[in-house]
Amino acid sequence: MGWLKERRRARIRxxxxxxxxxxxxxxxxxxxxxxxPADRAxxxxxILVFLTEKRFEGTAxxxxxxxxxxxxxxxxxxxxxxxxxxxxxxxxxxxxxxxxYVAHQVERDESGIVTEGPQPRLGESWxxxxxxxxxxxxxxxxAEPGTGHNVVFHEFAxxxxxxxxxxxxxxxxxxxxxxRTWSKTFEEGYAQLQRELASGRxxxxxxxxxxxPAEFFAVxxxxxxxxxxxxxxxxxGLHEQLRAYYNQDPAAFVPESSEPTNR
Numbered sequence: 001m002g003w004l005k006e007r008r009r010a011r012i013r014x015x016x017x018x019x020x021x022x023x024x025x026x027x028x029x030x031x032x033x034x035x036x037p038a039d040r041a042x043x044x045x046x047i048l049v050f051l052t053e054k055r056f057e058g059t060a061x062x063x064x065x066x067x068x069x070x071x072x073x074x075x076x077x078x079x080x081x082x083x084x085x086x087x088x089x090x091x092x093x094x095x096x097x098x099x100x101y102v103a104h105q106v107e108r109d110e111s112g113i114v115t116e117g118p119q120p121r122l123g124e125s126w127x128x129x130x131x132x133x134x135x136x137x138x139x140x141x142x143a144e145p146g147t148g149h150n151v152v153f154h155e156f157a158x159x160x161x162x163x164x165x166x167x168x169x170x171x172x173x174x175x176x177x178x179x180r181t182w183s184k185t186f187e188e189g190y191a192q193l194q195r196e197l198a199s200g201r202x203x204x205x206x207x208x209x210x211x212x213p214a215e216f217f218a219v220x221x222x223x224x225x226x227x228x229x230x231x232x233x234x235x236x237g238l239h240e241q242l243r244a245y246y247n248q249d250p251a252a253f254v255p256e257s258s259e260p261t262n263r
Contacts (some may be wrong), residue, residue, distance in 0.1 A: 009087075012052055013045030021047075021070055028071045031078070031145040031225075034253050039081055046077040046087070055093045062098045068135060071142050072096070075152035078225065079160065082247040083174070088159045092129050099136040123151045125158035127167065146254070148206060148227045157221035161214055169213030173245060182241050189238040190216050204234035221246075229256050 017025075022044070025032055032040060050073045058064045072094060080087065103121045122137040133151060141150045161167040169186055173179055193210050196203040203209075209219035223231045224242040228251035232239040243249045 009049045012048050015048060017044040017048060021066065024067055024070045025074045028067055028139070029074045029142045031142070031254075032074055034145075034250075034255075036253065039248075042081055043074065043077055046080050046085075047073045049087055050077055053087060054091060057093055057095045059095055060097050060101070062096055062135060064096065068096060068138075072133065072138060072152055075138075075142060075150065076156045079153065079156055079221070079246065088156065088163075090128050090162060091131060091159055093131075095130055095132045096135050096138075097132070098134075100134045101132075123155045125155040125162070125167075127162045131155050131159065146226055148223055148230075150222050150226055153222045153225055154218045157218040158214065161217055167214040169217035171217070171245070174247075178241075178244065182245075185237045185241045186213065186216065189220070189235055192235065204231065225250050225254075228254050 025044075025047070032043065035043065047070065051069060054073075056064045056069050056072075058068075062068075076088070100122050103119060103124065121132070121134070123131065123133040125131050133155065137151045141147070141152065158167055160171045161169060164170060164172045170179070170182065173182060190210075190213065193203050193205055193207075193216070197207055197210055205216070205223055206219050209216045220231075220238060220242060224239065224246070228239065228249070231242075232251050239251070
């Protein structure tokens, strides 16, 4: 990260979030109200940098508003708190649909079987350039923290994963010595999820996490921020790895949720 870029970003962070924007964030993203004051102040600075550097595009007739930009930016930047970050360097554009949309999907499972066809989407993350989101789902997830489902956390976790190259559930870790434990813990967690699904028990993560390691990391991220105490109780090793990676612990301030994990 160049010093000129960081100097410019520091100036943007110091400019302060306008009060009207602060009210939108508090109203639209109640999770932010749970954060400690120092975290809220840091988050506001990161939101300003994010909004300066990323382009928002409405599609299918959706006009981009301050509420849309701030609701997405606030949640995307929660994943960046307390961390040295380049603000999703491969991301240039956030494309927003009014509601869920249909995309053509080509997918290969772990056995090599390829399926192809139209698929309804709430969001998607491209390795280079864009995140695509359904505004109806972004708005609902932001307004109802604690359900275990958050499309912004999910898609921006994919962006973090892609910073290391091919998205495979192993993002760039702050310390190279973390990779061995990370790999072991995630493999064990993935196997645990598969076992619980096979036995018919309610799994600790949304079943979509069983699709592949990249989705496992994205869904685990959703659960870490949305239902951190449940994750800590049922998958303590996974919770600890995510706590170390994100350098924060939502279990310290997010209340226990009685909502089911499954979508």
